[in-house]
Amino acid sequence: MKSAFGTSRVAALILVCLAAVFAGCGSDGESGAFQQEALREEAQEARQEAARWRRAEARERREARRRQARERVRERAQEEERVHEEEAATAEVEEEEASECDPNYVGACLDPYASDYDCEGGSGDGPNYTGPVTVVGSDHYGLDADGDGYGCE
Numbered sequence: 001m002k003s004a005f006g007t008s009r010v011a012a013l014i015l016v017c018l019a020a021v022f023a024g025c026g027s028d029g030e031s032g033a034f035q036q037e038a039l040r041e042e043a044q045e046a047r048q049e050a051a052r053w054r055r056a057e058a059r060e061r062r063e064a065r066r067r068q069a070r071e072r073v074r075e076r077a078q079e080e081e082r083v084h085e086e087e088a089a090t091a092e093v094e095e096e097e098a099s100e101c102d103p104n105y106v107g108a109c110l111d112p113y114a115s116d117y118d119c120e121g122g123s124g125d126g127p128n129y130t131g132p133v134t135v136v137g138s139d140h141y142g143l144d145a146d147g148d149g150y151g152c153e
Helices: 004-024 029-099
Strands: 117-119 128-130 133-135
Touching: none
Parallel strands: 117 128
Antiparallel strands: none
16 A cells, blocks of 8 residues: 555656656757746646645654553543542441441451340350450450450450
C-alpha cells in the first residue's frame, strides 16, 4: 500500500522527466522555454502537494499518539479508582468485622450484644461460651474471676 506521499513523489518525478524530454521540443527557443517553465511549475506544485501530504500524515500520527496517551491515562485512572474502591471495601469489611467483636476482650471474638458469656467447660449456664481470653477493658461478662486480666484460664 503506497502512501499519498509516495504517489505524489512519483508524479513529481514523472513531471520532471517530462520536462527534461520536452526541454528542446518547441518550434523556437521561446516556446521551448515556455514549456520548460510550465513543467517546472507543475513539478514545483507536485512537490508542494507531496509536502502537504507529508505534513498531514505527520499531524495524523501525532494526533493518534495523543489519543493513545489520553486513553492510557484514562485506563490508569480507572484502574486506580478500582483499586481504591477495593481497598475501601476491604477496610469497610474489616471495620465491620472488628466492630462485631466486643472490644473489652482479645483472643476470641465475643458478640458485644450477647446477654451473657461463660467459660467453656465451666459451670456457667450460657447461653454463649468462650475459651481463654484477655480482658483489656471492663469484664462485664465476669470471665476473669481472679482479676489477673485473663479470663477462662
